[in-house]
Amino acid sequence: MPAARWNPSEAPPFTVTRLLLLLAGEDRPGLRFLDRSWTWRQHVDESARWAGWLASRRDPARPFHVGVLLDNVPEFSFILGAAALGGAVIVGINPTRHGAELARDIAHTDCQFLVTEQKYLEQLETAGIEWEPDRFNVIDHPATATALDGAEPLAELVIPDEGDLFMLIFTSGRSGKTGIPA
Numbered sequence: 001m002p003a004a005r006w007n008p009s010e011a012p013p014f015t016v017t018r019l020l021l022l023l024a025g026e027d028r029p030g031l032r033f034l035d036r037s038w039t040w041r042q043h044v045d046e047s048a049r050w051a052g053w054l055a056s057r058r059d060p061a062r063p064f065h066v067g068v069l070l071d072n073v074p075e076f077s078f079i080l081g082a083a084a085l086g087g088a089v090i091v092g093i094n095p096t097r098h099g100a101e102l103a104r105d106i107a108h109t110d111c112q113f114l115v116t117e118q119k120y121l122e123q124l125e126t127a128g129i130e131w132e133p134d135r136f137n138v139i140d141h142p143a144t145a146t147a148l149d150g151a152e153p154l155a156e157l158v159i160p161d162e163g164d165l166f167m168l169i170f171t172s173g174r175s176g177k178t179g180i181p182a
Contacts, residue, residue: 014162015084015160015166016080016081016083017084017085017157017159017160019084020043020047020081020085024040024041024044025040025041026040027039027040027041028040030042030043031074033073033074036074038074043078043081044081044085045153046078046081047077047078047080047081047084048085048153048154049148049151049152049153050075050078050079050081050082050148050151051081051085051088051153051154052152052153052155053147053152054066054082054086055154056151056152057113057134058088058112062112063110063112064087064089064112065088065109065110065113066082066083066088066090066111066112066115067091067093067106067109067111067114067115068090068091068092068093068115068116069095069114069115069116069117069120069124070115070116070139071095071117073139075139079115080167082154083167084160084166085154085157086154086158087158087160087164089166089167090167091106091109091167091168092167092168092169092170093105093114093116094170094171095123097170098123098126098127099126099127100127100128102123102127102129103127103128103129106127106129113135114129114135114136115136115137115139116136116137116138116139117138117139117140118141
């Protein structure tokens with residue numbers, strides 16, 4: 001990433017964006033998963049690539065909400081970074097939800113994109129959510145890897161305010177569906 005465009009001193013305090021920018025030049029390990037690791041520099045670069053890819057496909061007339069239905073895999077961390085750098089709101093889709101409840105969660109949060117794994121495709125299909133190439137990003141599918149390989153990093157950082165929304169998280173549902181209209 002060009003240092004002139006990614007100046008940590010320009011980011012406001014107390015945001016994930018600022019934390020990532022402060023770590024962007026670090027070559028110490030930032031993420032480890034099984035036998036793989038990424039430095040903080042590599043993590044921020046990968047996040048910027050995801051952010052550029054999502055931003056290039058977003059509809060600016062809609063909320064920039066990215067639903068994430070993933071296990072604890074590296075891509076989840078990269079997408080969190082992408083949201084911080086690109087101004088998206090992550091919607092943590094709860095994998096314990098099924099059918100109409102799952103469909104309602106995704107519709108209620110107005111997700112422009114859904115990032116998932118192949119293992120969840122049947123669950124989404126059962127909920128009436130069909131795979132759309134421009135909207136679904138299946139991390140362990142060759143088409144997603146190919147698209148990301150050619151993705152340009154985010155050209156311009158989105159500087160958030162301290163009060164900007166970063167993430168929506170659905171709970172296990174023990175408290176019921178209060179607040180979510182049917």
